[in-house]
Amino acid sequence: MEPLAPHEKIFVDMDILDDENHGGIACHECHGGNPDDPNWKTAHKGVKRDPTYPDATAACGDCHDEISEHYQKSLHATLKPYESVIGKRCNSKGVIGEKVEGAMGAHCSQCHSSCGQCHISRPDSVGGGFLESHFFKRKPPMQEVCTACHGSRIGKEYLGEHEGTSPSVHRQKYMSCDKCHTGEEMHGDGKEYANRFEVENRPSCVDCHESIYDKKAKNVITHRIHKDKTSCHVCHSQPYNNCASCHVGKDKNGLAFYKTKASWFTFKIGLNPLRSEKRPEKFVTLRHVPVHSETFDFYVKDALKNFNAVPTWKVATPHNIQLKTPQNASCNACHGNESLFLLDKDVEGKEKAPNKGVIVPANLIPREQKWQPK
Amino acid sequence: MNYLRLIALILIFSLSLIPTFPFTSQAYEDTQCFQCHTSAKKLIEITREIAETRPAQQSSETEGEG
Numbered sequence: 001m002e003p004l005a006p007h008e009k010i011f012v013d014m015d016i017l018d019d020e021n022h023g024g025i026a027c028h029e030c031h032g033g034n035p036d037d038p039n040w041k042t043a044h045k046g047v048k049r050d051p052t053y054p055d056a057t058a059a060c061g062d063c064h065d066e067i068s069e070h071y072q073k074s075l076h077a078t079l080k081p082y083e084s085v086i087g088k089r090c091n092s093k094g095v096i097g098e099k100v101e102g103a104m105g106a107h108c109s110q111c112h113s114s115c116g117q118c119h120i121s122r123p124d125s126v127g128g129g130f131l132e133s134h135f136f137k138r139k140p141p142m143q144e145v146c147t148a149c150h151g152s153r154i155g156k157e158y159l160g161e162h163e164g165t166s167p168s169v170h171r172q173k174y175m176s177c178d179k180c181h182t183g184e185e186m187h188g189d190g191k192e193y194a195n196r197f198e199v200e201n202r203p204s205c206v207d208c209h210e211s212i213y214d215k216k217a218k219n220v221i222t223h224r225i226h227k228d229k230t231s232c233h234v235c236h237s238q239p240y241n242n243c244a245s246c247h248v249g250k251d252k253n254g255l256a257f258y259k260t261k262a263s264w265f266t267f268k269i270g271l272n273p274l275r276s277e278k279r280p281e282k283f284v285t286l287r288h289v290p291v292h293s294e295t296f297d298f299y300v301k302d303a304l305k306n307f308n309a310v311p312t313w314k315v316a317t318p319h320n321i322q323l324k325t326p327q328n329a330s331c332n333a334c335h336g337n338e339s340l341f342l343l344d345k346d347v348e349g350k351e352k353a354p355n356k357g358v359i360v361p362a363n364l365i366p367r368e369q370k371w372q373p374k
Numbered sequence: 375m376n377y378l379r380l381i382a383l384i385l386i387f388s389l390s391l392i393p394t395f396p397f398t399s400q401a402y403e404d405t406q407c408f409q410c411h412t413s414a415k416k417l418i419e420i421t422r423e424i425a426e427t428r429p430a431q432q433s434s435e436t437e438g439e440g
Contacts, residue, residue, distance in 0.1 A: 251435045257434075
């Protein structure tokens with residue numbers, strides 16, 4: 001994504017006035033400020049850069065009432081997964097809890113999005129700036145919005161930007177994020193979810209690929225055998241990016257920073273920690289996430305006292321799907337192939353305890369098969 | 375019948391008196407917001423002025439992938 005010059009970020013095209021839906025709304029009706037003041041410094045007093053965050057109802061609600069109300073509870077607004085996972089690891093109230101909350105506000109919570117930061121500008125967390133001279137984009141452009149934030153893992157995987165990997169087969173078919181992740185999913189349905197796996201209208205591979213279980217479908221036997229036992233990603237993902245550690249702090253100028261260890265590439269199948277009726281698979285792909293027991297040490301020591309409450313290897317849905325992968329080349333490319341599974345020896349000493357539930361014990365690795373489907 | 379025609383004419387005439395979209399847009403064009411934000415020259419001058427007085431927004435100490 002090309003960076004924008006400071007003036008490009010705020011340049012408005014006069015043609016915005018021809019927008020039949022938004023052209024009749026004066027700037028100050030959403031942004032505030034004084035439109036008659038010729039002095040830019042005083043004219044901007046009270047101006048809201050993004051009038052759609054944190055509450056979009058005033059700016060967008062007159063016309064998009066349902067969306068702007070639902071959005072308040074969407075994961076892009078609540079960032080609930082941070083709160084729930086860090087909450088479990090921290091489990092502290094009082095001074096420690098307050099300090100962690102403050103640190104999360106300075107770091108984690110900066111990664112939210114809003115109506116404006118998808119449909120008008122690039123998200124603040126990647127420097128902001130109008131997508132196209134303040135035109136309202138019904139469909140947010142993938143690389144300036146979606147993968148601008150979801151870049152180092154999802155974006156690079158999808159686009160095949162990691163060395164030695166290919167773009168997702170969906171990318172090769174020119175699909176953009178919104179083909180699977182619809183507006184309805186992004187805007188939220190008014191319910192507050194703890195994480196993306198709970199979202200009721202989240203996409204599923206079988207939404208499009210239901211016919212894989214049909215009698216006459218290619219590979220029907222393999223698909224039927226593995227149905228509800230392994231996630232689609234187990235057979236169809238390429239290796240993906242993993243991050244470790246993350247330390248946050250502020251520099252001498254008071255600006256927030258983070259430091260993570262060098263990321264690494266791997267492919268690991270583990271036990272599904274989120275097994276449910278909707279997600280019954282025993283085996284899923286796992287990714288190491290950037291967290292450390294000392295993540296918040298800059299703010300307060302021993303903040304994550306219950307670090308072991310949550311695994312550091314979490315369910316992953318790598319976005320680099322391929323029809324043919326090394327692990328699905330034959331039955332025994334996977335069955336009996338220990339290197340594909342997250343074993344005890346793959347997990348660092350002090351992380352063994354939190355990951356106990358996802359590490360695959362040797363006796364659960366599927367045995368080598370003598371039988372091969374025709 | 376003539377009454378109906380008369381009413382129709384009055385209605386059409388009344389509609390033309392309602393300030394419509396192009397008139398509103400013209401008013402917006404004249405605001406200070408539009409005067410500045412549609413002029414690259416003015417924005418370059420102002421953003422340079424801001425850059426001179428405002429410190430960096432992002433820390434150079436960030437390392438790794440987020």
